[in-house]
């Protein structure tokens with residue numbers, strides 16, 4: 001164990017596990033992609049990382065959806081889980097584990113946890129009475145219901161004020177978890193970890209909710225009402241509440257219950273949960289309370305994201321207001337979609353999804369931004385760059401390059417990796433991307449203003465329009481050569497740094513770019529994302545002439 005304890009704990013991050021009652025939409029894709037970007041970022045930092053995702057397969061909703069589809073629940077879930085797995089593969093989401101709550105080891109581990117909670121006195125049986133809605137699968141307080149007339153029949157009935165669904169007075173015995181006992185322990189924890197929930201506004205909401213008081217939580221349902229789930233150990237008449245079952249996935253997928261002393265090696269505790277803002281209460285109040293009761297260390301952080309809307313309405317499978325993620329990937333390409341989702345998907349405020357925005361981002365950022373800079377530097381026939389590279393190659397310059405424009409771009413590049421790192425440490429994935437893209441936009445401006453083509457002798461193959469001011473008898477002075485070298489160096493370094501930093505976002509395109517630059521595959525980690533870090537003075541490892549010359553981001557074929 002001594003040996004195990006000193007080994008590094010892998011960085012462990014998770015997505016929620018998704019309900020299989022309907023097909024995935026772009027909101028699910030966003031969560032997966034965001035988690036994958038963070039995973040790849042941590043790998044870039046040299047960490048060992050575990051990413052888990054999966055499907056949430058028990059409960060009334062799934063049971064009913066299966067019946068509706070004329071399928072038995074297990075086959076229905078098998079098909080649903082496959083669709084989410086396929087989506088992860090199509091989106092280049094590099095998960096290490098895919099948990100299914102119907103997996104035998106998950107079910108056994110949940111029952112183990114239940115027994116532990118029960119034996120420690122955190123679970124007790126009690127009678128529960130209240131207004132229950134079968135379709136919402138929840139109890140409502142007296143203040144949450146009212147008398148209405150059923151629209152079709154005029155029959156008087158009690159219904160939920162919130163959802164309009166019929167409720168019935170129900171009395172049942174089920175098990176409760178002593179959530180109320182954890183109020184002060186939770187508040188102490190939030191107090192000691194003020195940055196636990198990102199963003200801070202949601203952290204404050206959580207604290208407020210707990211301050212207002214916690215009621216014990218019903219954690220089982222009568223099996224006659226909910227049979228598609230994990231049975232309560234030693235009481236077949238009760239089935240475990242889906243959220244207790246589901247939250248435990250984060251532990252069961254990495255081998256809970258662990259041999260004491262081995263949990264760190266397995267990855268526990270979770271470093272980061274990535275979730276949508278719709279499930280904050282479950283992850284930030286119930287989950288830490290369950291873990292405290294189980295005596296397990298709490299997750300280090302929870303990143304809660306805003307939602308994607310379509311026509312300003314939340315994208316949700318229950319309403320059918322959704323975008324099919326497979327179609328979107330087919331149309332725009334996986335890296336372009338990852339780029340768009342990371343760029344426009346917000347943490348705090350909701351984002352409205354639109355194909356027009358995707359096309360706009362593609363044109364501005366990828367085609368005219370990054371793709372254009374790459375082709376100007378790597379295929380710079382118009383300004384003779386190939387000839388220049390062959391004659392001067394480029395040398396790594398000292399950190400005081402000549403000329404105002406060069407100095408400005410140089411300073412930008414010098415700050416770039418640390419600025420990106422600062423944002424990523426706060427899980428501001430979109431902000432970090434915008435900083436990288438700004439380096440690209442500035443790179444293009446820099447090249448335009450620095451205009452190295454005026455310092456290169458015209459060649460028979462050159463485009464005369466770009467050499468209008470260069471007379472045929474132009475002789476390149478050593479200063480001209482140095483100037484051109486500086487420009488090529490700074491632009492190539494812009495591309496190299498950007499290529500490294502974009503790997504988490506666009507794994508394929510960024511590596512294609514790094515191939516085009518001739519950057520060795522062993523020199524693509526974050527430690528190389530510094531100006532001049534790849535090679536010694538005068539001997540760059542970047543080989544601009546090496547890679548293939550196709551356009552990195554060809555025009556989108558369907559722009560209408």
Ligand code: ME8
Nearest residue numbers: 016017018019027031056246247275276307308315
């Ligand atoms: O809640 N925009 O599963 P779920 C952005 N099984 N993200 C969205 C989104 C949207 N419009 N809609 C969904 C569940 N998501 C439970 C979780 S975890 C132990 C159990 C994302 O299929 C977002 O991350 O309803 C949200 O939290 C998740 O999908 C919910 O997926």
